[in-house]
Amino acid sequence: MIEAAKTIPVVRGAFREYYFKQARAVEEPGKIEQREFGYAQFGQAGMTRHLSFNSIKELHAMLVKEVPSDVYCSNAYYKFPTQPMQEKQWLGADLIFDIDGKDLDLPCVPSHTYPVCTNCGHALPPSDEKKEYSCPSCNGKKAERVSIPCSKCIEGSKKEVRRLIEFLTTDLGMQRDNIYVYFSGNNGFHIHIGDSEYVPLDPQARSDIVGYLSGTGLLAESVGVRKGREGNMSFIKFPRGGIAYGWRGRIADKLKIDGSSIIKLKHIVDQKGGYAGFKSELDKMTREMGVRIDPQVTTDVHRIFRMPGTLNSKSGLAKTRCADLESFNPFNDACLLGGNKVNVRVKTHVKLKLKGEAFNISKESAELPAFAAVYLICKGLAEAM
Amino acid sequence: MPVQLMTSNLSSIRMGTGDLAKYPFLNEAGEYLRESGFGWEELDRPDMKDIIDRAAERIEVGVGGNIYDKLEKYEIEILTFIVSLIMVKSIGMEPVLKKYALSEARRAEEFLTQDLKQQSEMQKHSLFAKIFEDLFKLKIEVAEDGRLFKVRVADYLARSSHFHEQEWKLINRLVQGGHVYLDADETVRLVRNELSVLIYEKVKAMTLPTLPQAIKVKAEELRAKLAPRYEYRTSAVTEYPPCVKHAIEVMSKGENLPHSARVMLATYMLAVGKPVDEIVMMFQNAPDFNEKITRYQVEHLAGMKGSRTKYSVPSCEKLRNENLCFATEECNGIINPVQFGRKRK
Numbered sequence: 053m054i055e056a057a058k059t060i061p062v063v064r065g066a067f068r069e070y071y072f073k074q075a076r077a078v079e080e081p082g083k084i085e086q087r088e089f090g091y092a093q094f095g096q097a098g099m100t101r102h103l104s105f106n107s108i109k110e111l112h113a114m115l116v117k118e119v120p121s122d123v124y125c126s127n128a129y130y131k132f133p134t135q136p137m138q139e140k141q142w143l144g145a146d147l148i149f150d151i152d153g154k155d156l157d158l159p160c161v162p163s164h165t166y167p168v169c170t171n172c173g174h175a176l177p178p179s180d181e182k183k184e185y186s187c188p189s190c191n192g193k194k195a196e197r198v199s200i201p202c203s204k205c206i207e208g209s210k211k212e213v214r215r216l217i218e219f220l221t222t223d224l225g226m227q228r229d230n231i232y233v234y235f236s237g238n239n240g241f242h243i244h245i246g247d248s249e250y251v252p253l254d255p256q257a258r259s260d261i262v263g264y265l266s267g268t269g270l271l272a273e274s275v276g277v278r279k280g281r282e283g284n285m286s287f288i289k290f291p292r293g294g295i296a297y298g299w300r301g302r303i304a305d306k307l308k309i310d311g312s313s314i315i316k317l318k319h320i321v322d323q324k325g326g327y328a329g330f331k332s333e334l335d336k337m338t339r340e341m342g343v344r345i346d347p348q349v350t351t352d353v354h355r356i357f358r359m360p361g362t363l364n365s366k367s368g369l370a371k372t373r374c375a376d377l378e379s380f381n382p383f384n385d386a387c388l389l390g391g392n393k394v395n396v397r398v399k400t401h402v403k404l405k406l407k408g409e410a411f412n413i414s415k416e417s418a419e420l421p422a423f424a425a426v427y428l429i430c431k432g433l434a435e436a437m
Numbered sequence: 438m439p440v441q442l443m444t445s446n447l448s449s450i451r452m453g454t455g456d457l458a459k460y461p462f463l464n465e466a467g468e469y470l471r472e473s474g475f476g477w478e479e480l481d482r483p484d485m486k487d488i489i490d491r492a493a494e495r496i497e498v499g500v501g502g503n504i505y506d507k508l509e510k511y512e513i514e515i516l517t518f519i520v521s522l523i524m525v526k527s528i529g530m531e532p533v534l535k536k537y538a539l540s541e542a543r544r545a546e547e548f549l550t551q552d553l554k555q556q557s558e559m560q561k562h563s564l565f566a567k568i569f570e571d572l573f574k575l576k577i578e579v580a581e582d583g584r585l586f587k588v589r590v591a592d593y594l595a596r597s598s599h600f601h602e603q604e605w606k607l608i609n610r611l612v613q614g615g616h617v618y619l620d621a622d623e624t625v626r627l628v629r630n631e632l633s634v635l636i637y638e639k640v641k642a643m644t645l646p647t648l649p650q651a652i653k654v655k656a657e658e659l660r661a662k663l664a665p666r667y668e669y670r671t672s673a674v675t676e677y678p679p680c681v682k683h684a685i686e687v688m689s690k691g692e693n694l695p696h697s698a699r700v701m702l703a704t705y706m707l708a709v710g711k712p713v714d715e716i717v718m719m720f721q722n723a724p725d726f727n728e729k730i731t732r733y734q735v736e737h738l739a740g741m742k743g744s745r746t747k748y749s750v751p752s753c754e755k756l757r758n759e760n761l762c763f764a765t766e767e768c769n770g771i772i773n774p775v776q777f778g779r780k781r782k
């Protein structure tokens with residue numbers, strides 16, 4: 053959360069200007085009157101939830117008036133969106149996926165991750181050292197790991213998005229133009245599905261979809277490897293539907309087998325050390341081939357979700373629709389704040405690139421355009437002076 | 438007129454009368470009766486006695502957990518089915534209705550599976566279009582190879598995600614282009630629960646006119662016979678805790694219940710003083726039900742067999758860890774399911 057008395061007005065001012073000038077960038081959700089909204093405010097813990105708006109105009113008015121730090125909208129549809137959860141009467145929810153760069157374990161991450169003391173806000177430069185954190189200023193033992201994603205991080209997330217889209221359009225047969233990809237506003241992507249077929253599904257059914265996409269729970273039997281009568285024995289019997297499609301097909305391709313390769317598959321299984329060995333190899337393969345999505349986001353049908361077109365207070369960037377994923381550059385396309393000059397105290401040496409402008413700041417105080425100043429402040433790496 | 442109970446969307450596909458005999462819950466069956474000008478009063482005719490006896494037998498067999506497997510001419514089957522529904526309704530006992538509905542579903546399931554394996558593609562198609570679309574709003578297509586069937590992924594998930602077996606997980610299915618490919622057995626398995634719910638609801642929604650004497654007498658007879666098994670449900674506990682309710686629900690659908698859930702159910706029932714006989718019967722819908730084994734196990738838990746220790750009901754915490762807890766607000770402040778409903782302020 054953003055500290056300091058001087059800092060909040062700066063960020064809030066930039067957010068206000070954005071909502072004032074670019075309210076139209078805030079996307080109207082379908083069936084707006086059936087959605088639950090919520091928002092958080094600068095300098096305040098917690099969230100105001102169970103709100104409802106009858107039109108996007110009403111919502112715009114709220115944005116300009118309250119200037120929230122974060123704005124959320126349910127993916128669920130309710131009969132009574134403003135009632136407490138038990139009385140809302142759930143009508144369905146859009147299917148959503150979340151891909152977060154921080155879940156991808158990319159090797160570049162330590163080189164742009166800054167420990168920021170949760171007690172006093174002191175920031176240290178990135179380091180590879182694994183030693184326990186101790187704040188040089190207040191001796192605090194807890195730090196938040198703040199990351200300034202690099203282009204490799206974004207490319208890593210994009211790769212997952214592409215993989216997800218591949219699964220959705222081939223196996224699940226979705227139309228590409230029913231799949232909406234958004235930059236989350238910080239370090240990942242949200243994928244909203246416009247297909248109404250999935251709206252009625254309950255959390256259990258959604259969790260089954262997550263299992264499918266992330267490659268968890270594939271039985272060896274599904275690709276034709278069955279347990280023999282004794283311990284680690286195995287025999288091959290392909291399932292009735294064959295192994296041409298879906299996960300079966302993916303594994304078959306990987307193992308370079310088809311529905312007639314009984315001997316070859318048996319050989320592979322024996323090489324892996326029998327049924328158990330093959331099974332653990334299979335688990336590894338599916339995990340690698342699956343998409344790294346956050347399971348909780350997809351299965352939670354009562355969540356409120358960052359709204360497209362609104363600003364993310366962890367970065368000051370906007371949650372932005374990616375019309376073309378390949379060319380999308382969040383540091384240009386989602387950086388939508390103004391360029392008024394702001395004086396900041398930068399806590400540690402930082403490097404970043406926003407709106408095509410490279411910043412390499414090693415001095416304590418600097419005059420930065422608002423979009424860059426706000427970005428660093430939101431990250432906890434700078435304070436307004 | 439009982440035939441008016443059989444309404445749902447009419448479809449243009451005509452069924453053969455042989456199909457109607459096997460699937461008397463289809464609209465066509467009702468239509469057939471209507472067209473033949475059949476009337477209520479006729480059930481009092483002496484030659485209808487056979488139908489009424491058959492209906493009673495059908496109910497008894499079904500409620501006993503078995504499948505009534507006689508298959509007669511369609512006129513007889515349709516009438517028998519409708520008279521069965523009327524009798525079950527007038528018997529008015531919830532467990533009887535539930536078991537009866539389940540057994541009708543199982544009966545239809547068997548016929549369906551056979552038919553889907555044997556019939557030609559054209560026949561398959563019309564049978565499916567009829568039963569799955571009209572009854573379950575489930576679109577099914579015959580796959581390109583003429584052997585497998587295709588359902589939409591979302592339709593599949595809406596049903597399969599409540600099955601417990603790993604092979605029903607989507608990842609273990611043949612999935613392509615938004616469809617899940619299933620064989621005949623699997624396709625039918627997918628809707629079995631719905632069929633029993635459908636029959637259950639059909640009976641629930643019926644309003645009975647004055648019954649012909651012949652049916653009344655037979656229904657009373659049957660009721661007297663079944664009542665001792667089901668009527669004394671009044672123990673001190675007015676409502677079961679959610680975890681127990683859930684287990685009973687899973688059980689009544691004929692689905693597999695994990696061992697730990699069975700132990701919970703049995704120990705709970707013992708704790709609230711349900712007789713062993715009745716507890717054993719609670720498990721009779723389990724796919725692997727064997728009365729002798731179940732009885733032994735329940736008696737063991739009751740401390741009547743083996744180690745002679747009486748097992749207590751697992752704590753809420755233990756159940757929570759085993760994903761068997763389905764706590765509601767009413768569970769607040771209790772640590773063991775037996776306390777449920779007893780600690781009211």
Ligand code: SF4
Binds near residue numbers: 678680753768771774
């Ligand atoms: S809290 Fe206890 S009684 Fe309530 S559902 Fe969970 S296990 Fe059962």
Ligand SMILES: [Zn+2]
Binds near residue numbers: 169171
């Ligand atoms: Zn500190």
Ligand SMILES: [Zn+2]
Binds near residue numbers: 203206
């Ligand atoms: Zn990186």
